[in-house]
Amino acid sequence: MKMFCSAGSEACEIGPTECPVLARLHPKGIGSPECSVLARFTHKDIGDNELTFSGQNCWNSLRNSSCSERFGDNEKYIMCNNNNNCSADINRSGKNMEAVCNGYTSQQEASSVKDFSTEEASPRLKELLEGLNEPGDSRNPPARPEWLDRELFDRGRKFYQKFLFCIFFSDLLSLLMAFSLSRILRPLIYTERSDTPTRALRRYVSTILHIITWFSGDVWDPNDRAHKDILHVRNIHKNSADVFNSSENYDQVQRANVREKGHAEPKCPFSQALRQDLQAQAPKGLRLESRDNPPLYISQWDMALTQYCFLGLILSYPNRMGAWRATKEDLEGFVHFWRGIGWLLGIEDKYNFCKGTAAETKALCKEVERFVIVPSLSRSSWDNEHMSFSLMDGINMMVPGLSYPAMFRFLADTLGLSVPLFVRNTSLKHTVQYWVMRLLLHFAFWIPGVVYFFNLLLKLSLRIVQEKHPGWFPESRKVIFTNT
Numbered sequence: 001m002k003m004f005c006s007a008g009s010e011a012c013e014i015g016p017t018e019c020p021v022l023a024r025l026h027p028k029g030i031g032s033p034e035c036s037v038l039a040r041f042t043h044k045d046i047g048d049n050e051l052t053f054s055g056q057n058c059w060n061s062l063r064n065s066s067c068s069e070r071f072g073d074n075e076k077y078i079m080c081n082n083n084n085n086c087s088a089d090i091n092r093s094g095k096n097m098e099a100v101c102n103g104y105t106s107q108q109e110a111s112s113v114k115d116f117s118t119e120e121a122s123p124r125l126k127e128l129l130e131g132l133n134e135p136g137d138s139r140n141p142p143a144r145p146e147w148l149d150r151e152l153f154d155r156g157r158k159f160y161q162k163f164l165f166c167i168f169f170s171d172l173l174s175l176l177m178a179f180s181l182s183r184i185l186r187p188l189i190y191t192e193r194s195d196t197p198t199r200a201l202r203r204y205v206s207t208i209l210h211i212i213t214w215f216s217g218d219v220w221d222p223n224d225r226a227h228k229d230i231l232h233v234r235n236i237h238k239n240s241a242d243v244f245n246s247s248e249n250y251d252q253v254q255r256a257n258v259r260e261k262g263h264a265e266p267k268c269p270f271s272q273a274l275r276q277d278l279q280a281q282a283p284k285g286l287r288l289e290s291r292d293n294p295p296l297y298i299s300q301w302d303m304a305l306t307q308y309c310f311l312g313l314i315l316s317y318p319n320r321m322g323a324w325r326a327t328k329e330d331l332e333g334f335v336h337f338w339r340g341i342g343w344l345l346g347i348e349d350k351y352n353f354c355k356g357t358a359a360e361t362k363a364l365c366k367e368v369e370r371f372v373i374v375p376s377l378s379r380s381s382w383d384n385e386h387m388s389f390s391l392m393d394g395i396n397m398m399v400p401g402l403s404y405p406a407m408f409r410f411l412a413d414t415l416g417l418s419v420p421l422f423v424r425n426t427s428l429k430h431t432v433q434y435w436v437m438r439l440l441l442h443f444a445f446w447i448p449g450v451v452y453f454f455n456l457l458l459k460l461s462l463r464i465v466q467e468k469h470p471g472w473f474p475e476s477r478k479v480i481f482t483n484t
């Protein structure tokens, strides 16, 4: 098998070990059953990489329609995996191939690259992992549990009122993390309720309005609107889980992807750059599913992980989210608030992410960030990129100045991740947005009154969306901003 390396317009034959610029596979060489080649190459989009091709399987998969076309035509061969069947075949024949080349296949397959043994997890994380196959609704009664501390819970409600904008902002960032978790992402793609900017705006404004209803009212009073609202959401989850896990729909949910939903492929994908950026930084991740252990959708683990998404960033990095004046007691109340909300949504106390003190919960957040979130981000795909763009483009209609590239850069900075290739892909506009956000949250929000002003702006924007789209939110769900 011959390999070619192109430097500028010159193509030169080189040995199979080193290729400083770009590896080109000679199409005629691939047919031999002995073919086994390690290609080291550099590509302008994804940096340094290694690929292994071997044996007849390799040839069979490369011959596969659009894939062979692109392989034959060499330079762009690393993009060949637009064809799902083709990439599945390649996965079997060359393991490394998957990690670098496979942008568009399911993350389930890609997750076999690195694993973090459950044994290495802390006892608390291990306990949560036991909920992977437990239904998300534990059927606990929606009444006050004995551990409820009303005063602390109300402190959490006040925290929401004081730092609404900061929490809203951190929730958006957390959604970018949540979309990288395939067991959360697939159901969201499947339901098609957030896969375009307008749908995402409706879906996530609705979510914010639910949460405002919960902290503004008394979720523990069966006659209060907030209590009825949270039980309504619990019911949505129960019904959704029944659909996702049913024998008629399960396979479709497993395979849900934005290509099949008819969405256009990004012209300049960010996910490749991101995978490349994070490859070396991401620690081994927890293996949450496999062919032998397929996911139970909306499990207790998923619920706990979503709790993390609702509170993890602001608890771990309050200043970076602009909540400069959050006190220890505020954060303690915030955690307790989410423990109560989790309980009412059906999370068994054992699996409640917020069961411990604020300090314990923060430590758990850091562990999840390191062993679940960052490894998932390092396997980013077109699917989560598409959903992230839809979310940010949708919310941008309500809060101008937001975009996926700027928000993701902000998230990466918060998590201490270096993403040079991702940043190189961002436009000047995104760069300006990013620095404006940093200036606001990292400096201006420190000034008394600024958070309050942004809270008002957010409430005003929510009111405008409600008035502009009265059909989106039934009258009974309308949130009137008087007591928040």
Ligand code: HEM
Pocket (backbone or CB within 6 Å): 183, 184, 185, 187, 188, 191, 192, 193, 194, 202, 203, 206, 207, 210, 211, 233, 236, 237, 240, 297, 298, 299, 302, 303, 304, 306, 307, 310, 342, 345
């Ligand atoms: C603490 C955990 C969770 C909270 C607080 C929460 C919150 C909510 C809220 C407020 C809604 C109503 C949105 C609307 O009115 O459109 C909703 C709907 C929904 N949630 Fe959750 N959720 C949680 C966990 C999960 C998990 C783990 C999943 C799994 C994928 C999930 C999937 C869904 C789905 C499919 C819907 C229906 C709307 C849609 O199709 O997008 N949720 N959730």
